[in-house]
Amino acid sequence: AAGVIQSPRHLIKEKRETATLKCYPIPRHDTVYWYQQGPGQDPQFLISFYEKMQSDKGSIPDRFSAQQFSDYHSELNMSSLELGDSALYFCASSLGYRGEGNEQFFGPGTRLTVL
Amino acid sequence: AQSVSQHNHHVILSEAASLELGCNYSYGGTVNLFWYVQYPGQHLQLLLKYFSGDPLVKGIKGFEAEFIKSKFSFNLRKPSVQWSDTAEYFCAVNAYSSASKIIFGSGTRLSIRP
Numbered sequence: 256a257a258g259v260i261q262s263p264r265h266l267i268k269e270k271r272e273t274a275t276l277k278c279y280p281i282p283r284h285d286t287v288y289w290y291q292q293g294p295g296q297d298p299q300f301l302i303s304f305y306e307k308m309q310s311d312k313g314s315i316p317d318r319f320s321a322q323q324f325s326d327y328h329s330e331l332n333m334s335s336l337e338l339g340d341s342a343l344y345f346c347a348s349s350l351g352y353r354g355e356g357n358e359q360f361f362g363p364g365t366r367l368t369v370l
Numbered sequence: 371a372q373s374v375s376q377h378n379h380h381v382i383l384s385e386a387a388s389l390e391l392g393c394n395y396s397y398g399g400t401v402n403l404f405w406y407v408q409y410p411g412q413h414l415q416l417l418l419k420y421f422s423g424d425p426l427v428k429g430i431k432g433f434e435a436e437f438i439k440s441k442f443s444f445n446l447r448k449p450s451v452q453w454s455d456t457a458e459y460f461c462a463v464n465a466y467s468s469a470s471k472i473i474f475g476s477g478t479r480l481s482i483r484p
Contacts, residue, residue, distance in 0.1 A: 288471060297460060298414070300471040311471050345414065347472075357402060357470055358421075363413040 257281055259348050259362035267368045268336050276331040276365045280348030286310065287329040288359060289321060290345040298345055304329055305351045336369045343367075372397040374475035376461050382481045383451055391446040391478050393461030400466035403444040405435055406474075408458045417459075420444065421466075431455070453482045 260279040268274050280287050286305045290298040291314075300313035304323035315321075318336075323329045327348075333340060343366050347359035375394045383389060395401065405417040418429025425437040435446045444461060461475040 290472075297474040297476050298472075300473070303471055313471060343413075357464060357466070358419060359464075359472055361406075361414045361416075 259346055259360055261344075261346050261362040261365050263365060264363065265366050265368075267370065269370055270336055270338065272336050272369075274333045274336060274367060276333070276344055276346075276367070278329045278331070278346030278348075278362060280327050280329070280346075281360055284348035284350050284360075285327060286349045286351035287323055287327065288347040288349070289315075289329070289331050290347065292343040292345060292364075293339075294342070296342075301331070310351075333367075338369050341367060341369045372401075372463055372465065372473045374461050374463050374473050376459075376475035376478050378478045379476070380479045380481070382483065384483045385453055386450050389446070389448040389451050389455075389480070391459055391461075391480075393444045393446065393475060394442050395444065395461075395463045395473075396442060397463060397465065401463050402466060403435075403437060404462040404464075404472070405429065405433070405444070405446050406460045406462060408460065408477075410457070414460070417446070451480075451482055453484045456480060456482045 262277045288303040289301040292298040301315040303311045307323045318334050321331045343364045345364045346362045349359045373396045377392045403420040406414045420427045420437045428434045459478045462472045464470040464472045
């Protein structure tokens with residue numbers, strides 16, 4: 256079965272550079288979520304999109320922005336990168352209906368290292 | 371606001387020992403409950419989930435969890451652990467409503483002595 260695809264899998268950037276992470280949800284899934292997992296930390300919710308509209312916002316820095324496109328893939332744009340942005344960034348997708356439709360399927364993550 | 375508490379930060383067991391990891395959540399409404407496992411250097415994998423129905427749910431690799439609504443708990447159990455169960459385990463919750471973010475607990479690191 257198709258899973259959530261994230262690219263790139265690994266990314267190394269310098270401080271103050273920009274980065275773009277991409278997420279391709281499971282086919283037919285209309286909701287995408289972004290989570291950030293710092294070293295030794297639990298995943299923290301950043302932002303989500305349902306039918307191309309932002310549906311919820313968590314602890315996402317103002318330097319970050321995201322959007323969902325017409326094909327439901329999503330991109331997380333990160334600017335003015337800081338050392339503390341080094342983390343594993345997970346994307347998840349769901350068929351955004353109530354109850355069991357709200358099960359989120361996680362991608363393999365993008366490991367961002369900021370030097 | 372929703373929150374999830376995992377009281378054991380690090381558990382060390384010998385192979386074949388029984389496992390129980392505690393998880394309590396706080397949320398006023400109907401919730402979905404999950405346990406995820408993260409093996410070293412890998413991504414999150416779903417172990418099991420509870421949406422409704424039988425409060426005792428069985429997952430992959432011999433894991434099970436019991437939802438006790440009155441205690442707001444969703445403890446994870448396995449009767450006999452293996453060395454390959456060494457991983458980080460996250461309890462998680464989201465609201466039963468649509469497109470709801472998942473709130474994770476702080477995780478329990480499980481180390482199995484061979």
